[in-house]
Amino acid sequence: MKDLKKIKVLIVDDSVVFREILSKELSADKGIEVVATARDPYDARDKILKYHPDVMILDIEMPRMNGLEFLQKLLPQYNMRVIVTSSADYRVFDALNAGAVDFVPKPGADTGTNMKGYINELIIKIKTASVAKLLHSDKKFKITPEHNTSSFAKDKIIAIGASTGGTEAIIRVLKVFSNDIPGIVITQHMPPVFTDMYAQRLNKLLPLEVKEAKDGDTVQAGRVLIAPGDKHMTVKKIGSIYKVRCSKGEKVNGHCPSVDVLFNSVAKEAGKNAIGIILTGMGNDGAKGLLEMRTQGARTIGQNEASCVVYGMPKVAYSIGAVERESDIGNIGHIVYSFLK
Numbered sequence: 001m002k003d004l005k006k007i008k009v010l011i012v013d014d015s016v017v018f019r020e021i022l023s024k025e026l027s028a029d030k031g032i033e034v035v036a037t038a039r040d041p042y043d044a045r046d047k048i049l050k051y052h053p054d055v056m057i058l059d060i061e062m063p064r065m066n067g068l069e070f071l072q073k074l075l076p077q078y079n080m081r082v083i084v085t086s087s088a089d090y091r092v093f094d095a096l097n098a099g100a101v102d103f104v105p106k107p108g109a110d111t112g113t114n115m116k117g118y119i120n121e122l123i124i125k126i127k128t129a130s131v132a133k134l135l136h137s138d139k140k141f142k143i144t145p146e147h148n149t150s151s152f153a154k155d156k157i158i159a160i161g162a163s164t165g166g167t168e169a170i171i172r173v174l175k176v177f178s179n180d181i182p183g184i185v186i187t188q189h190m191p192p193v194f195t196d197m198y199a200q201r202l203n204k205l206l207p208l209e210v211k212e213a214k215d216g217d218t219v220q221a222g223r224v225l226i227a228p229g230d231k232h233m234t235v236k237k238i239g240s241i242y243k244v245r246c247s248k249g250e251k252v253n254g255h256c257p258s259v260d261v262l263f264n265s266v267a268k269e270a271g272k273n274a275i276g277i278i279l280t281g282m283g284n285d286g287a288k289g290l291l292e293m294r295t296q297g298a299r300t301i302g303q304n305e306a307s308c309v310v311y312g313m314p315k316v317a318y319s320i321g322a323v324e325r326e327s328d329i330g331n332i333g334h335i336v337y338s339f340l341k
Helices: 016-027 041-051 067-074 091-098 115-130 166-174 194-205 259-273 287-295 313-319 329-340
Strands: 007-012 032-038 055-059 081-086 102-105 157-162 184-188 209-212 223-226 232-238 241-247 274-278 299-303 325-327
Touching (some): 007 016, 007 115, 016 032, 016 115, 032 041, 032 115, 041 055, 041 067, 055 067, 067 081, 081 091, 081 115, 091 102, 091 166, 102 115, 157 166, 157 259, 157 287, 166 329, 184 232, 184 259, 194 209, 194 223, 232 259, 259 274, 259 287, 274 287, 287 299, 287 313, 299 329, 325 329
Parallel strands (some): 007 032, 007 055, 081 102, 157 184, 274 299, 299 325
């Protein structure tokens, strides 16, 4: 039987020890071939031209030129899938905005990640990145909220689930919402520490209140609650209001937080008063939960293949009948408003 083609990987990191460890550990995976390593962006540029890697692992913190600057100069010229690595650093979100497929936090006390977990996560994300679609970042899009003159029912709730490519897709959805929009709960597959950083970033960018969810937080108009990176988030209706519960738990569909966990709780507690949205991501997390939401009368939306970085989660949801409307990412926010009328 013919061997499957291996994913060619280039590692760019200023630490020779880290390069050697990564090269050895990644090469042990049968589906990956580390074709070269580079000490800085200038070295990496030459290695790209020589080896034509499928995926580049790029450290953000490097001398001479940092990874973010290199990424911004690189992607317009090369058809390159990039995974950035970093300690707890807000620049990972700038890298995702610049076109990186995903990121993996480096081992350390500030990220709560050990070397074994880091290598395992990196292998998974290399394989995901190798099939990811390279989309041109819409850096010039404006935050243009729709100002709706009618007030929305107080028992409405919007639930969003996303994975690879989701950090930018979520912004594309939220950017059209004004602060009278019903409360929003989001599960985005992301490690701890970074979910809080992501929430702070969105809070500065959008005319909404965005925060990492805390156990007992109230879901209310104009507020966006993002599931913590190491806890499942569920919704509970108490009287006329919704509150969230954030708790440790086993991984579901390989994830904690899990989109299915959130969606199933919204289906149970909100029924027809909910809107469910499933966005770009690998795997099937959220598909069954979205189907349960639709079964209970919720309106449901799935991101279409053309605008997904990875058309995995939305594809599975669509295939099982969980998606009522499938749409380009740029139109999903407007569909939400049409559903609320």
